Amino acid sequence: MQHIVVLTGAGISQESGLQTFRGADGLWNHERIEDICTPEGFRRDPLRVDCFYNGLRAQLPGVQPNAAHHALARLEQAARQGQWLGEITIITQNIDDLHERAGSHNVIHMHGELLRLLCTHCRATPHWHTDCYPDTPCPHCGQPALRPDIVWFGEMPYHMDTIARHLAACDLFVAIGTSGIVYPAAGFVESVTDHADTMLFNLEVPQEPSAFEQIILGPATRTIPNWTR
Ligand code: BJW
Numbered sequence: 001m002q003h004i005v006v007l008t009g010a011g012i013s014q015e016s017g018l019q020t021f022r023g024a025d026g027l028w029n030h031e032r033i034e035d036i037c038t039p040e041g042f043r044r045d046p047l048r049v050d051c052f053y054n055g056l057r058a059q060l061p062g063v064q065p066n067a068a069h070h071a072l073a074r075l076e077q078a079a080r081q082g083q084w085l086g087e088i089t090i091i092t093q094n095i096d097d098l099h100e101r102a103g104s105h106n107v108i109h110m111h112g113e114l115l116r117l118l119c120t121h122c123r124a125t126p127h128w129h130t131d132c133y134p135d136t137p138c139p140h141c142g143q144p145a146l147r148p149d150i151v152w153f154g155e156m157p158y159h160m161d162t163i164a165r166h167l168a169a170c171d172l173f174v175a176i177g178t179s180g181i182v183y184p185a186a187g188f189v190e191s192v193t194d195h196a197d198t199m200l201f202n203l204e205v206p207q208e209p210s211a212f213e214q215i216i217l218g219p220a221t222r223t224i225p226n227w228t229r
Pocket of ligand 1: 178
């Protein structure tokens, strides 16, 4: 039985209309990372950070999963229906919900989710229903202590134990649409090269020397359906 681990980054959602982080039209060309994407930035100006993520949430209803998300979901469904003897786990760095909307179930959100909030008082992670502001009370404990449930720089990504187990057990590791700059995700490929084949699907060659055995260049909506076919 084949165990595939797929690591996805912002590039897989780019053709759905969501901006990537870096690059020419990147999300962070208009914002300073340290203002938005650090606990210190949130402490300094929570309203600004809440407004930034409220803006990202507002984009979600207008975008749809694309052919790459659907191809991965079909592979999982084929395994579930016994048409393919394997298992696929998606570890996503993305905070959107496009894998789930495409029909994938085995999805691990290591950098959190736009559609959840985190209460810093009681640690509940309620579903987001309406825009969140610094004075919005937590639906569980009533304290105005909600923040976006997003992993910022300097914070520990989620589900690291589960991820480590999947990486240790996989025999194929595939990364899609990620620049390989942000750790610990950027280090996953090195951690599997002794027991798994490795492939990177990206629009451009990585800046850093790459540990991937195979690099397939092109838009994910073309390369991923070709690969899973
Ligand atoms: C396409 C495409 C198409 C485009 N088809 N491809 C010095 C050295 C090493 C590490 C550190 C260091 N200093 C600090 C650190 C740690 C730090 C880090 O890595 N910093 C680096 C910047 C150096 N990391 C952390 O702080 C993390 N925590 C941590 O390390 O805790 C300690 C720990 C220790 C031991 C074990 C475990 C943990 C936390 C990182 C949190 C990241 N959070 C963010 C923001 C969340 C959302 C938000 O605010 O909106 O997550 S940062 C941002 O980058 C986001 C992404 O998930 C992440 C990765 O970006 P991604 O997905 O790769 O996007 P891009 O834009 O960079 O690339 C897109 C790619 O797609 C490009 O290559 C395009 O070519 C391609 N593409 N269209 C195919 N159609």
